[in-house]
Amino acid sequence: MEQISKVITVEEHFMSEKVNGEYQKLLEKKNLTLAQKAKANFIQQFVAKGEITEVGEKRLEFMETHGIDCQILSYGNNSPSYLDPKQAVVLCQMANEELAGYCKQYPGNFYGFAVLPVGDTGAALTELERAVKTLGLKGIIFNGAYQESYFDEDRFFPIFEMAQELKVPVMLHPGEVPTEVAKTYYQGSWPVAVANVFAGHGIGWHYDAWVQYMRMILSGIFDRLPNLQLICGHWGELLPYYFNRMDDMLPAAFTGLLHNISYYFKNNMYITPSGMFYEDDFLFCRNKVGAERILWATDYPYCKPENSKMYLEKIKLPFEEKEKIAYLNAENLFGI
Numbered sequence: 063m064e065q066i067s068k069v070i071t072v073e074e075h076f077m078s079e080k081v082n083g084e085y086q087k088l089l090e091k092k093n094l095t096l097a098q099k100a101k102a103n104f105i106q107q108f109v110a111k112g113e114i115t116e117v118g119e120k121r122l123e124f125m126e127t128h129g130i131d132c133q134i135l136s137y138g139n140n141s142p143s144y145l146d147p148k149q150a151v152v153l154c155q156m157a158n159e160e161l162a163g164y165c166k167q168y169p170g171n172f173y174g175f176a177v178l179p180v181g182d183t184g185a186a187l188t189e190l191e192r193a194v195k196t197l198g199l200k201g202i203i204f205n206g207a208y209q210e211s212y213f214d215e216d217r218f219f220p221i222f223e224m225a226q227e228l229k230v231p232v233m234l235h236p237g238e239v240p241t242e243v244a245k246t247y248y249q250g251s252w253p254v255a256v257a258n259v260f261a262g263h264g265i266g267w268h269y270d271a272w273v274q275y276m277r278m279i280l281s282g283i284f285d286r287l288p289n290l291q292l293i294c295g296h297w298g299e300l301l302p303y304y305f306n307r308m309d310d311m312l313p314a315a316f317t318g319l320l321h322n323i324s325y326y327f328k329n330n331m332y333i334t335p336s337g338m339f340y341e342d343d344f345l346f347c348r349n350k351v352g353a354e355r356i357l358w359a360t361d362y363p364y365c366k367p368e369n370s371k372m373y374l375e376k377i378k379l380p381f382e383e384k385e386k387i388a389y390l391n392a393e394n395l396f397g398i
Contacts (some may be wrong), residue, residue, distance in 0.1 A: 068389040070393070073336050075136055084149070085153070086106070128369055133171070142154050177203060204234050272301055275327075279327075290329060300345050302333070337359065
């Protein structure tokens with residue numbers, strides 16, 4: 063069995079203790095529902111473990127144990143991006159500066175995605191340019207819809223336009239589903255904790271992410287910005303399983319787009335496993351989008367699958383494809 067030269071994982075998370083402390087102060091002033099309180103408590107218990115706020119020796123030890131050479135870090139829960147711009151601008155700057163500091167402290171081991179104050183487009187553009195040109199960050203992360211508004215809206219277009227200009231990818235990570243959707247679709251006779259997972263990482267936010275990506279495609283943004291690149295986790299948030307159906311039901315002749323739906327996914331999006339190391343899903347998606355469009359990811363520390371490198375080495379694919387997935391695609395996309 064040939065050994066892979068390097069492993070870069072691109073959907074790994076961190077949180078700033080300082081930024082999260084300020085976030086919690088703002089959260090305490092809100093009138094939260096029972097479900098929101100339960101989720102907030104769960105997040106704080108997770109943060110208290112210290113894994114997500116530590117970017118240093120313990121994380122490097124995990125990486126070495128499981129054959130990972132480099133992590134591309136992005137902000138986890140309680141992202142400052144979606145706060146009121148009055149607070150978001152400063153807290154995004156703080157988060158980006160802290161992350162850039164880790165990247166400089168451990169060169170080659172860590173790179174990062176920037177968070178932006180998306181509620182203020184002008185401020186978001188200023189911070190994006192600073193994050194890339196001055197701080198050396200390599201992309202942008204958004205977490206779900208912004209105040210139940212999706213990113214196909216015209217007000218967000220300049221952010222994606224600048225991302226293309228700067229040649230940095232955008233990760234559209236799932237986020238909370240709209241409140242009414244959560245209530246209608248996912249709450250029932252089961253406990254609140256079950257409803258939260260059902261509406262979130264159990265399945266709900268994957269459907270919501272699917273809607274987000276489809277809205278982006280149908281808006282025509284990739285016809286306007288043909289070099290824009292998005293990163294889509296969790297094996298494509300269900301989209302690859304419906305390529306044939308969507309191309310049949312929503313062909314270019316009907317939507318007015320230049321191409322069918324699957325074209326944009328195969329040319330403007332990369333997918334990651336997000337720690338979902340399921341061989342049947344892996345091989346299905348490889349057959350749908352090609353090895354050139356898959357990036358490796360463990361979703362650390364939310365998921366901590368063991369032997370990441372060995373898993374890739376054992377999967378039944380040509381060795382040159384394993385190398386692309388393990389690190390070559392990431393090096394090309396992020397310019398590292």
